[in-house]
Amino acid sequence: MSEIKKYLACEGRVNIICAETTDLVEEARKVHDLSPLATAALGRVLTMSAIMSTRIKGEDTITLQIKGTGPIGNVVSVFDGNQNIKGYVGEPHVDLPLREDGKLNVGGAIGKEGFLYVIRDMGLKEPYIGVTPLVSGEIAEDFTKYFAESEQTPSAVALGVLVDKNGVKKAGGYLLTLMPDATEDDIKQVEEALKNLEPVTTMLDKNMSLQEIAEKATNDDNLMVMVGEIKPKYHCDCSRERFVNNLKKLSEDDINHLFKEQETIETVCQFCNKKYEFTKNDIK
Ligand SMILES: [Zn+2]
Known part of the structure; x- marks a missing residue:
């Protein structure tokens, strides 16, 4: 399944976009014959892409590029505001030993040194390019820094891909942002909620709904649902x-x-x- 839902918490002062991208990431895995590590790396970027695609107009496009010094090479995705998403990595068969905590070493594949580029094409003469240095190559942290520095938006980002021998078992994530009128109490409430939150893929694997995940991430069971169903898909428009x-x-x-x-x-x-x-x- 792949879908995105948007919610407002704390009476509209906190925004959260939740995505399940299992089918989208599985499609990318099959198209590129990705190793589990490459699936996790590209899958996190594609999940971020799916989330960001709900924040732009239909025809506008954004290109995300992560250029690190690690063995995976460049990680690229391109998407529009209609949730058409595509991407690739330099080395689709990249493999590294698991981290000590048993997780795929995405930070090692990307490398800690490098840059995240966000290139927005809104039909103007010149695209708008935002660049931030990588924090860890783990992708969610790198985007948190991008939102803070380039968009001046305090945010919390989670991105996860769970791979087993059959392919992508679960993939998803969320982008939580504070509205300018968020109060100290709102911030405390969200920080406390996020501290105790399980990884997104764990919650998806327990068959929690996107709304349940949004409620847990904000500690608010009185969410406003902003839009209906949004379905991201892997789609290439080449000709x-x-x-x-x-x-x-x-x-x-x-x-x-x-x-x-x-x-x-x-x-x-x-x-x-x-x-x-x-x-x-x-x-x-
Ligand atoms: Zn193509």
Whole structure:
């Protein structure tokens, strides 16, 4: 299942967006043949993407890029405000020993050094780019810092992917943000609730609903439900035309060079692995 629900707690002074992204992350795992570690890393980013997709308008797009020094290479996702989400990682088969606590070592795969880029394209001439240094490479912490520094929004972020031998068992997360009118008591209430909260995947695995998770995360059983059902999906909108347009941007020398040894060239979409073949005439 994949769905997102938005709630207001503390009489509207605390906002929480909860997501289950199990199907979305499983689809990404299958498309890219991801190792369990790569599934966890990309799955957390895709879950963040699903949550952030509910905060932008339909046609607007955001690209998230995590460039760390770890063995997974770049982690990238692109999404729009209609919950079409896609992504890829540099090294889909990355593998590292488990951490001492038995968890997949996502921070080790991403690396502690590096940057998180949030590139917003809202149809203006130039995209808006926010950059923050990585905190731990564990992704949720890195986004918490991004929201604090780039958006001046105090927030709590949880992202989790539970992988077993059959693939993605559960994936999900939440983004909790304080409204400007949040009181000291609200903050105390939420901090206390989050301190005692189980990991999201544990709660999903117990078949808790998104509303139950939101209630636990805010210690408020009087939530306002903001919108109905939102279904995020793994979707790539690539086309032959788009690749031709990209190839057209190459210089004539580069194109001649490409066709020197072969009649056709093949391009592969990084997001869905679809292959497109072109002859020299296609590009002319
Ligand atoms: Zn594609």
